[in-house]
Amino acid sequence: MIVGKMAKDEADDLLPDKDAAKGFYAKYEPKEILGRGISSTVRRCIEKETGVQYAAKIIDISNEPNDGADDHTMKDATIQEIHILRRVAGHSYIIELHDVFESSTFIFLIFELCKNGELFDYLTSVVTLSEKKTRYIMRQVLEGVQHIHNQSIVHRDLKPENILLDDNLNVKITDFGFARCLKPGEKLFDLCGTPGYLAPEVLKCNMFENAEGYEYEVDIWACGVIMFTLLVGCPPFWHRKQMIMLRNIMEGKYSFTSPEWTDITEAPKDLIRKLLVVDPKKRISIKDALEHSFFQTVELKARSFNARKRFQLAIICVRAVVRIKRLHTTPETMSANVARTDPYRIKLLRKVIDGCAFRVYGHWVKKGEGQNRAALFENTPKTELKHLYVTNLSR
Numbered sequence: 532m533i534v535g536k537m538a539k540d541e542a543d544d545l546l547p548d549k550d551a552a553k554g555f556y557a558k559y560e561p562k563e564i565l566g567r568g569i570s571s572t573v574r575r576c577i578e579k580e581t582g583v584q585y586a587a588k589i590i591d592i593s594n595e596p597n598d599g600a601d602d603h604t605m606k607d608a609t610i611q612e613i614h615i616l617r618r619v620a621g622h623s624y625i626i627e628l629h630d631v632f633e634s635s636t637f638i639f640l641i642f643e644l645c646k647n648g649e650l651f652d653y654l655t656s657v658v659t660l661s662e663k664k665t666r667y668i669m670r671q672v673l674e675g676v677q678h679i680h681n682q683s684i685v686h687r688d689l690k691p692e693n694i695l696l697d698d699n700l701n702v703k704i705t706d707f708g709f710a711r712c713l714k715p716g717e718k719l720f721d722l723c724g725t726p727g728y729l730a731p732e733v734l735k736c737n738m739f740e741n742a743e744g745y746e747y748e749v750d751i752w753a754c755g756v757i758m759f760t761l762l763v764g765c766p767p768f769w770h771r772k773q774m775i776m777l778r779n780i781m782e783g784k785y786s787f788t789s790p791e792w793t794d795i796t797e798a799p800k801d802l803i804r805k806l807l808v809v810d811p812k813k814r815i816s817i818k819d820a821l822e823h824s825f826f827q828t829v830e831l832k833a834r835s836f837n838a839r840k841r842f843q844l845a846i847i848c849v850r851a852v853v854r855i856k857r858l859h860t861t862p863e864t865m866s867a868n869v870a871r872t873d874p875y876r877i878k879l880l881r882k883v884i885d886g887c888a889f890r891v892y893g894h895w896v897k898k899g900e901g902q903n904r905a906a907l908f909e910n911t912p913k914t915e916l917k918h919l920y921v922t923n924l925s926r
Contacts, residue, residue: 555632555639586642593636615707624675626705651691658885659764671702677817689753718744728753748811755806763791783809798825
């Protein structure tokens with residue numbers, strides 16, 4: 532009975548009483564919690580009139596000062612986010628703000644419901660994405676970012692956690708809390724975002740007094756980090772020591788040498804190299820990125836009665852050529868000896884190891900540079916310790 536009451540109290544967390552939010556309760560019926568933030572809760576809700584499901588972000592502003600002493604309150608930040616969301620509205624790959632309610636203690640933002648959740652969670656479940664799926668998702672991300680930039684807005688916090696997936700695994704860019712509207716020629720200098728996705732010019736603003744500032748290019752850098760992560764299951768600059776990670780970002784130090792890159796073609800690597808350029812002036816533009824060869828696919832149209840057969844024959848020929856060219860990279864056959872000594876070398880085991888490593892640590896563990904995911908699961912007898920123990924006993 533007590534357990535049931537505790538569960539109910541937890542479910543009612545940050546759900547305001549009906550007197551404080553009459554407008555919201557009149558139109559929507561709140562359901563289970565989908566996620567939590569420091570001062571907000573996201574719930575599934577149902578519009579009573581239509582039966583359509585939405586996601587309600589309920590923001591608690593009850594503990595904020597009312598004397599106007601603080602110019603950067605949660606309420607002010609939320610109002611700015613609403614303004615930006617309405618400005619970028621109407622694009623297929625941007626989250627849709629459906630409704631807004633405000634009371635003296637809560638603000639309600641009603642968004643379209645993305646049932647497949649965050650891209651981060653999807654990536655965690657599959658570990659890595661194929662080039663085809665990466666192409667599908669990154670094209671949408673880049674088109675969404677292009678639309679945001681066309682509205683003179685920089686997002687500043689692009690990452691897999693802020694990209695949602697709808698029922699058809701289409702992208703929805705969300706969380707515009709750090710987004711800013713830029714005037715022509717304006718630069719930003721404040722440090723904000725997520726460490727692993729920060730562009731070098733953002734870090735420079737926090738390190739050097741004479742820094743030039745930054746603008747839209749920081750989102751392009753973040754797209755490069757996301758693309759790298761989708762392909763191999765770990766970010767390019769992640770390190771358990773944050774100072775080393777930040778130094779790697781400043782120097783643009785990353786590599787394609789880990790085993791995961793063995794089966795990945797040159798086109799995505801080339802695009803990543805152009806996205807992760809330290810100098811923002813030399814970084815590829817969104818327009819040029821979308822025109823990169825990685826996104827160019829050949830569309831064959833039927834021109835004759837036998838077009839289908841000719842296409843099938845062409846596919847067979849292409850597959851044969853690809854297999855011949857990749858003979859040197861064909862994964863070796865399963866070997867018990869290799870599985871014991873270097874399990875990460877075997878492609879079949881790699882995804883299992885990656886998935887287990889994430890579940891153990893709750894974050895990406897980068898392969899190489901002294902961090903070996905497979906080492907987490909390699910069990911070797913402590914022969915040296917045993918030998919010393921026996922030696923001491925004999926004495």
